[in-house]
Amino acid sequence: MRVRLIKQGAQLLKQLSLTEVFPGEWTVVPSDKADAQVSMKQIENSQALHYEWANPVNFPIEITYEVTPSGNATGIHTILGQTGYLNDADEPRGEGIIPTVLAALLPEEYTHSADTDQDWRITLGELLRVIQLYNGQGYHWNESTVGGYAPGPGAQPEGWNHHADYDGDWLIELPELLRVIQLYNSESRYYYVSDRSEDGYMVAPF
Numbered sequence: 001m002r003v004r005l006i007k008q009g010a011q012l013l014k015q016l017s018l019t020e021v022f023p024g025e026w027t028v029v030p031s032d033k034a035d036a037q038v039s040m041k042q043i044e045n046s047q048a049l050h051y052e053w054a055n056p057v058n059f060p061i062e063i064t065y066e067v068t069p070s071g072n073a074t075g076i077h078t079i080l081g082q083t084g085y086l087n088d089a090d091e092p093r094g095e096g097i098i099p100t101v102l103a104a105l106l107p108e109e110y111t112h113s114a115d116t117d118q119d120w121r122i123t124l125g126e127l128l129r130v131i132q133l134y135n136g137q138g139y140h141w142n143e144s145t146v147g148g149y150a151p152g153p154g155a156q157p158e159g160w161n162h163h164a165d166y167d168g169d170w171l172i173e174l175p176e177l178l179r180v181i182q183l184y185n186s187e188s189r190y191y192y193v194s195d196r197s198e199d200g201y202m203v204a205p206f
Helices: 124-135 172-182
Strands: 002-005 011-021 027-030 035-041 046-054 060-066 076-087 092-096 098-103 137-141 148-152 190-192 201-203
Touching: 002 011, 011 060, 027 035, 027 046, 046 060, 124 148, 124 172, 172 201
Parallel strands: none
Antiparallel strands: 002 060, 011 046, 011 076, 027 060, 035 046, 076 092, 076 098, 137 148, 190 201
8 A cells, every 4th residue: 555645835844643544453564664653553453553753844755555454354444544743833733534445356257237348337338238128128138249138028047137137027127227327327436246235236435
């Protein structure tokens, strides 16, 4: 991981600190930083990597560290970061907590049926393909097509439903189509798996 600290304004700083908080079972290896004091602290079930500078003047400041999740880490995890500083008037200040979201890399077979190139993003072309299936008032399995589905009646093997069709009736209804549109319209443009949604997917927060 690489973190870059940028200072705004001409005011001098007497002290600057950066704290990054990780799950307690992860392995964190900080880089050497000659101009900073570096320490690791345990905080209940978490661990904190702490950097502290006295009278920092050379900005931007860049630090790197290596983090290895535990072997049983799955899904989405968050690293929390916060900076604090003391200005030349001896006034302590701090920035809000900034989350960095990490997601386990999943095999391509976990991607949504609409995501025909399996890049964890729904493109306009892929969305239009789902709209075709919706307009067909039913769809079927057809391995000769992009994505393996075609509008209208045809083969409907059990368990081979499109992921948009989360009620499994071989008919993409309006709420199901709107769900795919939601994934397409996400701010990050990415989606991820979820066990808390009807279709098994969520808008990715990264």
